[in-house]
Amino acid sequence: MNQSLYDAVFCVDVGGQKIDPFAAATIDFGKVISDMKLGGYEITSLHVAEFMVLHFLDDLRKIKNQIITETMDLPNKEEVCRENYGMSFKDIHALEPTKDIEFDLKSGQVLLFLSNDAQYMEDAYMKLFGQQLNEFCQNTGFIYTKLGEAL
Numbered sequence: 401m402n403q404s405l406y407d408a409v410f411c412v413d414v415g416g417q418k419i420d421p422f423a424a425a426t427i428d429f430g431k432v433i434s435d436m437k438l439g440g441y442e443i444t445s446l447h448v449a450e451f452m453v454l455h456f457l458d459d460l461r462k463i464k465n466q467i468i469t470e471t472m473d474l475p476n477k478e479e480v481c482r483e484n485y486g487m488s489f490k491d492i493h494a495l496e497p498t499k500d501i502e503f504d505l506k507s508g509q510v511l512l513f514l515s516n517d518a519q520y521m522e523d524a525y526m527k528l529f530g531q532q533l534n535e536f537c538q539n540t541g542f543i544y545t546k547l548g549e550a551l
Contacts, residue, residue, distance in 0.1 A: 419508025424541025460497035510542040
């Protein structure tokens with residue numbers, strides 16, 4: 401894709417200035433676009449951001465499910481989870497990243513945040529997924545806002 405076509409499709413006009421929401425991304429952007437084309441997605445800034453976020457949230461769900469699978473049959477699963485993950489089995493089981501984490505495209509930035517219903521679980525999300533969230537934000541240039549703070 402040439403630069404002028406890229407700018408026309410992906411850059412967002414904010415106060416007369418074109419801002420690229422993916423400028424800081426270090427991921428294989430071409431692969432994301434080709435995967436989207438294979439899936440029949442319309443290629444827009446919002447859809448690209450959504451595609452990237454949904455794949456990330458699915459990865460978080462897989463991590464959670466792996467923990468649940470590894471610990472659910474243990475007689476001391478609560479203690480094992482507290483020791484290894486800093487929270488109870490029940491707290492881990494209650495996390496639903498694909499439902500609790502939302503995103504928006506504002507002023508040329510992709511923002512990730514917890515839904516209103518999930519904000520009370522922010523500490524649990526940070527304990528279990530904080531490292532993955534930081535890596536995702538570094539690789540994509542997206543910003544996670546934590547109760548009014550940006551990471």
